[in-house]
Amino acid sequence: MYFTDRGIEELESRRGDEEVTFEWLAERLREFVDLNPDFEIPVERLATWLARLDDEDDD
Numbered sequence: 510m511y512f513t514d515r516g517i518e519e520l521e522s523r524r525g526d527e528e529v530t531f532e533w534l535a536e537r538l539r540e541f542v543d544l545n546p547d548f549e550i551p552v553e554r555l556a557t558w559l560a561r562l563d564d565e566d567d568d
Contacts (some may be wrong), residue, residue: 538556542549 535556538552542552
């Protein structure tokens with residue numbers, strides 16, 4: 510188990526029944542980076558990964 514799994518599990522248990530828009534998620538990510546600029550690159554990578562999930566592989 511990765512350390513981050515604890516946070517993901519907490520998110521799921523506390524908010525797993527909620528529905529959110531990607532607009533809401535994007536705003537929360539911006540707020541997080543504003544408060545924690547050292548996490549700008551990982552948040553950018555996560556956002557890019559989420560945005561491209563349905564892209565066809567170039568392989």
